[in-house]
Every structure is written in C-alpha cells, then in structure tokens.
Amino acid sequence: MRRVFFAFLFTAIALAQQGACPGERVPHDLGEVCLSKVPDRVAxxxxxxxxxxxxxxxxxxxxxxxxxxxxxxxxxLPQGIADLGGRTAPNLERLLALRPDLILGYTGFQGRLYPELSRIAPTALYDYLPSEGQLAAMRRHFLLHAQLVGKAKEGERMLSDLDRFLAQARERLEQRGLGGRPFLLVQAWARDKVYNIFTRSTLASEVLEAVGLRNAWTGKAEAYGLSRVGPEGLVRLVRENPGVQVLLIAQPGNNPLADPAIGPLLRLQGARVHPMDPATWTYGGPFSARVLVEEALRVLLGGKP
Known part of the structure; x- marks a missing residue:
C-alpha cells in the first residue's frame, strides 16, 4: 500500500510538470529544467x-x-539540513516528503535515479568528472548552480575572485623560484600499499598547473582520472623525475617516508615529500580549489599561505 501511495504521488507530480515551460530553461547533462521562479527548497x-x-x-x-x-x-555546514543517506542511494521517500522545488546532483552517482528524481522535482544532474577539461567544467557547473538559484552575478564575481587568487599564487611561486617546478600529487592508501597519482586530466592537477606548477606524471588514467602505483612505482617516479615536489595527501602515519619498506629508498633518491592536510578535498568547486592551492602554498613555501 505504501509503494502504491508513493507511485501515485510520483505520477501526479510528473503530470503537473508536463507542458510548456512558463519560466527559465536551464540545461544539464541529462536534459534541461524548467523553473518558473527562484527555488527556495533545494536538495x-x-x-x-x-x-x-x-x-x-x-x-x-x-x-x-x-x-x-x-x-x-x-x-x-549549517545545522538543520536533512540527511538523505548515501550519495549513491539517497532516500527518495524522505526526499519526496521534504517537497523540494529543485534537485541537484552528479550523473555518475545519481544518473540512474534521474527518472524518479525528476518526478519528485525539477532535477539538474551534471558530470563533474569528465575525461578532460575538469577545471573548465567545474567553472561552468558553478555558474549553472548559481543561475539555478538566482545567484548568477554572485557566481561570476566569485569566479573572478578565484582567478585573482590563482594569479597571485602563481606570482608567489615564481618569486620563490618554483614556477614550472614538477610535482606529483599523491594520495596514499597505506593499508593496501597503493598510491593514487593524479593525472593531468584531473581537476586537482589542472588547478595546480593553473598556478604555474607542472605535473610530472604522464601515465594512463584509470578511474576518476587517477593512476595507481605500488611502493616500487612511487620510488621509480621520484628517481625518474629529479627534483619533483611530491604533494602528499594521506592520513596521519601514512607518510611513505615513514614506511621502512620504501622510506630509505625514497631518501636515497632525495625525495621531496610534502604532507598536506590529510582531508584535502580534490573534487570540489571554487571553494575547495582555493583550499587546495592554499595547502600547496603552505607546504611548498612554509608557514601560512
């Protein structure tokens, strides 16, 4: 009976949303949304x-x-935001009960749910991890998010602020002789002896290259634009790229220099390993991009960014 009730509601909402668009049409990667007013209840x-x-x-x-x-x-994160559970399997019944007037998400995690989501409310899903051009995609998606919630001018201003910040960071690195310096962005999963290397096609790499650093890794991308190497592969990368700056994202205690199996080998190669904040987020928007650069400046220049 409960399922029949929700199926009826889904159908009723879908019928109400059919017909000509009385307001603004905004594209997304699975279609477009029609908004007759600025949404107040966004999920x-x-x-x-x-x-x-x-x-x-x-x-x-x-x-x-x-x-x-x-x-x-x-x-x-403000208090009072309802938690819908996991990103890959959000609670649709709870979402329906919240009566959103706009749903935003990622094609990779919620794309299969698009028919159900779009029956609850206008839904815009974007591919945040295209195979290339992730920095340009991040900027475009941010402006679309801003447009959808009636904040287009604010979004443009915030991207201009980000551009100024990146230009200033580039200048600071050049002044310290680090312009064009090769780097490897490494995320350690020490319990498995696996190291994720960010390829040039990742958002994090594109952001770091935007401030004048040069990604030394030319290997093939696997899932999410990452390559995976073992301890020997990491040592080889350092040996083959003299002077490379290793920007390390790892949980406390996961510094490869502290690993007795590879630490001595890395030291022999003169490895320059810079542990960053272990919770540095590499898949975010303009805010996280700025935090990533601030963290890189901190470890490369010393002290506060």
Missing part, C-alpha cells in the same frame, strides 16, 4: 552542488553523506 544529492550552494549563501533543505562532508570540505 543537493552530491558534495559538489552542496559546497557550491553554501558558498553562494544558499542553505539547502537536504544533502547526502552529511556526516562525512565536514571531514573533507572546509566550508561550514
């Missing part, structure tokens, strides 16, 4: 739109994986 099913909304000063009615969000994304 963010992924961390990227949640981060963007908070940066724009919009408090969503719901999000997903909210317990872990503050552990990675440094933007303050």
């Amino acid at each position: 963010a099913l992924d961390w990227r739109p949640l981060e963007d909304l908070l940066l724009l000063g919009v408090r969503p009615v719901a999000g997903a994986d909210l317990a872990d969000f503050p552990k990675w994304v440094k933007v303050p």
Whole structure:
C-alpha cells in the first residue's frame, strides 16, 4: 500500500510538470529544467552542488553523506539540513516528503535515479568528472548552480575572485623560484600499499598547473582520472623525475617516508615529500580549489599561505 501511495504521488507530480515551460530553461547533462521562479527548497544529492550552494549563501533543505562532508570540505555546514543517506542511494521517500522545488546532483552517482528524481522535482544532474577539461567544467557547473538559484552575478564575481587568487599564487611561486617546478600529487592508501597519482586530466592537477606548477606524471588514467602505483612505482617516479615536489595527501602515519619498506629508498633518491592536510578535498568547486592551492602554498613555501 505504501509503494502504491508513493507511485501515485510520483505520477501526479510528473503530470503537473508536463507542458510548456512558463519560466527559465536551464540545461544539464541529462536534459534541461524548467523553473518558473527562484527555488527556495533545494536538495543537493552530491558534495559538489552542496559546497557550491553554501558558498553562494544558499542553505539547502537536504544533502547526502552529511556526516562525512565536514571531514573533507572546509566550508561550514549549517545545522538543520536533512540527511538523505548515501550519495549513491539517497532516500527518495524522505526526499519526496521534504517537497523540494529543485534537485541537484552528479550523473555518475545519481544518473540512474534521474527518472524518479525528476518526478519528485525539477532535477539538474551534471558530470563533474569528465575525461578532460575538469577545471573548465567545474567553472561552468558553478555558474549553472548559481543561475539555478538566482545567484548568477554572485557566481561570476566569485569566479573572478578565484582567478585573482590563482594569479597571485602563481606570482608567489615564481618569486620563490618554483614556477614550472614538477610535482606529483599523491594520495596514499597505506593499508593496501597503493598510491593514487593524479593525472593531468584531473581537476586537482589542472588547478595546480593553473598556478604555474607542472605535473610530472604522464601515465594512463584509470578511474576518476587517477593512476595507481605500488611502493616500487612511487620510488621509480621520484628517481625518474629529479627534483619533483611530491604533494602528499594521506592520513596521519601514512607518510611513505615513514614506511621502512620504501622510506630509505625514497631518501636515497632525495625525495621531496610534502604532507598536506590529510582531508584535502580534490573534487570540489571554487571553494575547495582555493583550499587546495592554499595547502600547496603552505607546504611548498612554509608557514601560512
């Protein structure tokens, strides 16, 4: 009976949404949404739109994986946002009960749910991890998020602020003789002896190259634009790239220099390993991009960014 009730509601909402668009049409990667007014009740099913909304000063009615969000994304999370559960399997019944007038998310996690989501409310899903051009995609998606919530001018201003910050960071690195210096961005999963290397096609790499650093890794990308190497592979990378700056994202105690199996070998190669904040988020919007650069400046220049 409960399922029949919700199926009826889904159908009723879908019928109400059919017909000509009386307002603004905004494209997304699975279609377009029609908005007759600025939405007041926005649900963010992924961390990227949640981060963007908070940066724009919009408090969503719901999000997903909210317990872990503050552990990675440094933007303050207001109280009272309903938690819909996991990003890959949000609670649709609870979402329906919250009566959102806009749903935002990621095609990779929520794309299969698009028919159900679009029957609840206008839904815009974006591919936040295209195979290339992730920095340009991040900027475009941020402006679309801003447009959808009536904050287009604020979004443009915030991107201009980011551009100024990146230019200043580039100048600081050049002044210290680090312009064009090769780097490897490494995320350690020490318990498995596996190291994720960010390829040039990742957002994090593109952001770091935007401030004048040069990604030394030319290997093939696997999932999410990452390559995976073992301890021997990491040592080989350092040996084959003399002077490379290793920007390390790892949990406390996971510094490869502290690993007796590879630490001595890395030291023999003169490895320059710079541990960054272990919760540095590499898949966010303009806010997280700035935090990533600030963290890189801190470890490369010493002290505060």
